[in-house]
Amino acid sequence: MQEAFLHYLWQFKKFQLLNLKTTQGQDVVIINSGQHNHLSGPDFFTTQLKIDEQLWAGNVEIHIKSSDWYVHNHEKDPAYQNVILHVVWEHDTDVFRKDNTVIPTLELINYIDKQLLDNYYQLFSKKQTWINCENEFHSTPDFLLQNWLERLYIERLEQKSLAITNLLVKLKNNWEAVLFNMLSKNFGLNINGDAFLSMAQSLDFSIIRKLQNKPEELEALLLGQVGLLNKYSDVPYEQHLLKQYLYLINKFQLNNNHVTQPQFFKLRPPNFPTIRLSQLAILYHKNDNLFSKVMSSSSLEQFYEIFGVGCSAFWETHYTFQTVSKTSKKILTKNFINLLVINTIVPLKFAYAKQQGQDQVSELIDLMTQIPSEKNTIVKKFNELKSMPDSASVSQALLQLKTEYCNSNKCLQCVIGNRLISK
Known part of the structure; x- marks a missing residue:
């Protein structure tokens, strides 16, 4: 079990929402699961809950076990004093605020659908495959995959844009x-x-x-x-x-x-x-x-x-x-110029348009679809799993998918992994 999976369950409410109760028997109604925090501090901000008949607004912290609260020394950190709910997979101890009041705890293990849990373990148990969803990748609906690849390519342009902005500052x-x-x-x-x-x-x-x-x-x-x-x-x-x-x-x-x-x-x-x-x-x-x-x-x-x-x-x-x-x-050659357009011209035009407050994403994607897919081992392997459109925007998206998601086991943040877990 990974905390990232518990974050996923909480963020997208992938568990039974009716008749939720804390470990002390209090009724819990989730009004707003809050904003996922990827930095230091509690895992979710601005959460809104009703515990029994009391409305609460604050932060949620998530752990595998309740005792992890003390393992991570949260009891000494003021940032965790306004946590309104402690969400855990397994409850093994009560957690207290500085004023000795108990922080309500929700134990998720009792509210998760068995099929979803089986899907999760099945996806993350494949240690010898190139990517976790290697055997299921071909079944991804074309429309879903097309939209996800377009988002991945824009994400890749955003990353390159940040590097270009840093270079721009360095070069005055x-x-x-x-x-x-x-x-x-x-x-x-x-x-x-x-x-x-x-x-x-x-x-x-x-x-x-x-x-x-x-x-x-x-x-x-x-x-x-x-x-x-x-x-x-x-x-x-x-x-x-x-x-x-x-x-x-x-x-x-x-x-x-x-x-x-x-x-x-x-x-x-x-x-x-x-x-x-x-x-x-x-x-x-x-x-x-x-x-x-x-x-x-x-x-x-x-x-x-x-x-x-x-x-x-x-x-x-x-x-x-x-x-x-x-x-x-x-x-x-045209092939070499294609590489210059892919790796220099399009990212630069994207970064420049962004600085000027303009949106050229559609035009740049149209340009990239005119360029044949790059030839490398990652693109080749994905095409062996499922036939892909022959365009540079797709090959760039596949590079982003493999390096930023598959290699880091970020299946929970991937549309394809999300589908497989939730099916």
């Missing part, structure tokens, strides 16, 4: 700088995302602005800042970039002491950090006001046009400085 309300930081991280993908982000955070965005009309210097800055320019190299282009980078170090008083050097290991050549940083430099060279362009664009085709950039001439015949390769323009 410069939205262009926020975009540069986010793009840098996502140009690095999973393996080099943190390294690219550390590079972006080591630079004042004003430097990027000053170098936008000088693509070679901009490329030298990005490659040099992550430590990809070798001073012992005999490659003329690398020597040329290094010379420019050393000049920029002196001019802008740069240091890269806290920048993580990116990796090449386990990467396909198109994702090599040399290529991605050159493409990032060209992107900013071709777009003076990238943030404004992103905010004013709404269709996938517009984003394909903005981000459909290649790399500098040297990288059309190289993936590393030392090795010559077959000539290729190395233009950002």
